[in-house]
Amino acid sequence: MSKYAVVVTILCALTLSGCVSNLSGTTYSRSEARQVQQVQYGVVQSAIPVVIEGTGGVVGGATGAVVGGIAASNVGGGRGKDIATVLGAVAGGVAGKKAEEMLTRAQGQEITVRLDNGNMVSIVQEMDGGPAFAAGDRVRVLTRAGTARVTY
Numbered sequence: 593m594s595k596y597a598v599v600v601t602i603l604c605a606l607t608l609s610g611c612v613s614n615l616s617g618t619t620y621s622r623s624e625a626r627q628v629q630q631v632q633y634g635v636v637q638s639a640i641p642v643v644i645e646g647t648g649g650v651v652g653g654a655t656g657a658v659v660g661g662i663a664a665s666n667v668g669g670g671r672g673k674d675i676a677t678v679l680g681a682v683a684g685g686v687a688g689k690k691a692e693e694m695l696t697r698a699q700g701q702e703i704t705v706r707l708d709n710g711n712m713v714s715i716v717q718e719m720d721g722g723p724a725f726a727a728g729d730r731v732r733v734l735t736r737a738g739t740a741r742v743t744y
Contacts, residue, residue, distance in 0.1 A: 617717045617720065617741040617742050617743045619720065624736070624739075627736055628736065629734040629735060629736040630734070630735045630736065631732055631733075631734055632707050632708065632709070632732070632733045632735070633707070633708050633730070633731070633732055633733075634705040634706050634707040634708055634713075634730075634731060634733060635705065635706055635728065635729070635730055635731070636703060636704070636705055636725050636726060636727055636728060636729040636731055636742075637704045637705065637706050637712070637727060638702075638703075638704045638727055639701050639702070639703050639704075639724060639725040639726055639727065639729075640701065640702045641699065641700075641701060642699075642700045642701060642702050642716060643697060643698070643699060643700065644697065644698045644699075644700040644716065644718055645697055646695060646696030646697035646698070647696045654685070658681070658684070659684050660680040660681050660682070660683050660684015660685065660687070662680075663680055663684070665677040665680070667680070698718045698719075699718070699719050700716055700717055700718045700719055701716070701717065701719055701724060701725055702714060702715075702716045703715050703716075703717070703725050703731075703742045705731060705733055705742060707733065713733060713740070715733070715740045715741065715742050717741055717742060725742060729744070730744075731743065731744060732744070
């Protein structure tokens with residue numbers, strides 16, 4: 593692989609890692625800061641481990657296509673080189689999309705809470721390295737514009 597291909601691969605990997613978002617209960621986007629949230633209290637009834645699937649956006653596929661095309665362009669000559677470049681780009685695009693999905697996949701919990709008003713809600717959120725929720729935990733459920741999170 594040429595030096596150029598190595599540099600492109602590294603830059604693409606760094607770009608892809610920048611696409612990873614956090615869906616935990618303790619991470620807020622800039623637009624969520626300083627916004628009013630409704631607060632309800634309750635008790636966790638169950639907390640089940642889940643996997644939150646990763647994103648399958650354009651970045652991984654495009655990155656893979658570029659890297660695959662560059663790598664395959666060094667194969668053969670003439671018309672065969674052109675065909676290898678196209679096939680390398682297609683294969684790289686498929687592999688890059690799968691890599692993005694795997695890199696952005698996260699461990700989460702499906703947390704079912706019985707609110708103090710008697711209603712039951714279930715919220716899936718990413719685990720952020722802190723303690724996992726467990727049945728019997730007293731928690732807050734914060735909601736705003738269709739988004740909810742569970743916190744202590």
